[in-house]
């Protein structure tokens with residue numbers, strides 16, 4: 351008789367009573383030497399054969415089981431037998447030999463990892479699902495389960511057997527839709543005496559694994575559940591299901607395909623060399639394959655052909671109006687341009703209007719078919735407006751309620767400390783200023799009085815950084831995390847970093863900016879010192895750098911410069927355009943940080 355026994359994650363007390371009993375009775379124990387805690391073998395009786403399976407083939411393992419018959423063989427597997435244990439290959443061979451077997455479950459390592467963190471994967475309000483997967487190794491992973499595809503759910507995720515491929519994992523998670531600052535955690539040897547827990551972000555998964563020398567026997571945990579309860583997690587990336595699609599679709603992110611030869615010609619004149627011809631024949635790419643490949647990655651899909659075919663193609667992939675790409679259908683004659691998905695936040699409506707113009711330029715008699723009521727009645731569409739301004743809506747589930755107020759002709763109120771501009775239209779918009787501290791980075795759009803409305807975060811703040819020579823990326827990251835937690839800052843709101851030019855080649859700073867995906871602007875001491883205002887200046891800083899304060903001055907300088915750029919593009923020069931510091935100098939471990947926002951968006 352063979353018993354497949356889950357040995358648990360490592361701790362010798364995390365094996366079941368049944369497992370221990372079998373180890374005590376076993377005549378032969380075959381264990382995976384590199385994964386199993388050898389202390390477990392102390393449960394075995396004297397004289398039992400203990401065999402490390404590391405150098406054995408599957409057939410040799412079965413031969414040992416055969417030799418042991420009618421005695422007891424325990425095949426000791428790490429964690430639980432139900433995950434990545436190759437148990438089915440073994441049972442198939444035992445069946446052939448007519449050797450009977452039984453399975454005894456164990457505590458899987460992903461459960462021990464959660465216990466090490468004292469967290470639950472199914473945290474209400476964050477995620478109610480856990481995806482367990484791995485990156486492909488010698489064992490392939492089906493294409494539909496590629497990390498990019500799974501990442502699009504934005505649920506809690508645990509990756510086994512992937513600690514040696516963190517660079518690839520990071521890239522795919524981001525491509526799939528997790529933002530770089532989604533919380534992540536590497537748990538090495540969960541429940542062993544040398545257990546290691548490394549908190550990081552999706553963007554820093556690879557550098558964190560590298561810094562800590564982790565290549566195996568570790569799990570990668572990804573998702574908002576790692577942030578715990580409360581508002582704190584909002585600080586990072588509140589509406590993170592998949593990547594937030596911006597309101598204006600960039601041309602290079604449009605994927606186009608045509609169902610007919612005539613449509614293919616049209617597609618190629620709109621997107622030269624980049625239109626795919628869908629074909630039913632065996633050798634061509636199928637519509638389903640094409641849609642699956644592009645739906646989660648492209649900013650917009652343009653189908654040329656019948657709208658019915660397009661609807662069927664996208665149906666299986668549609669998720670939410672915040673995360674789905676814009677989808678536009680053009681008939682093969684170029685007469686109608688019809689946005690059918692994500693018209694507002696995804697930018698489908700705007701893309702349709704653009705395509706109409708381009709087709710007209712190409713000599714087609716095109717018109718767009720717009721069916722969204724707010725657009726046709728020239729009413730305000732809050733989601734469209736937010737997306738076109740590059741803002742993030744924190745509570746997209748409330749869009750429909752707000753829009754229905756607007757369609758009923760109600761006035762809306764916009765509360766914000768920013769100066770805002772709105773498209774002209776028939777909705778009455780009342781602007782209210784003077785928000786409390788902590789809310790000064792938000793814009794609130796409210797319909798019926800008693801509700802909170804939409805909370806929208808503009809991406810316009812600059813993070814000013816000062817640092818001692820040689821400060822590491824990690825020190826800056828830790829200071830930054832403490833800074834944003836303490837001040838209630840949404841990291842999404844930050845769109846650039848600013849510092850003083852003598853820090854231009856600080857490697858830690860450059861790496862940190864890279865992790866956040868932000869550009870850094872450097873200003874000279876002279877420029878920073880010429881800035882007038884109320885700063886937390888210090889004589890010491892002035893002696894070292896030539897200006898009284900780096901982080902506050904650099905942050906403010908940057909937002910003022912950008913406000914100036916904007917005005918130059920529009921109405922010449924506006925003296926009042928400027929900005930203000932909303933978080934003053936914060937110092938930690940050789941790093942100083944401050945945050946400034948512009949007056950106007």
Ligand code: SAH
Nearest residue numbers: 429430434458459510511539540567568569
């Ligand atoms: N059946 C096992 C998984 C075996 S695959 C289970 O249920 O846990 C081996 C992989 O499991 C390793 O590459 C690692 O990703 C993970 N793993 C196993 N034990 C672990 C532990 N104690 N801590 C962290 N990861 C572990």
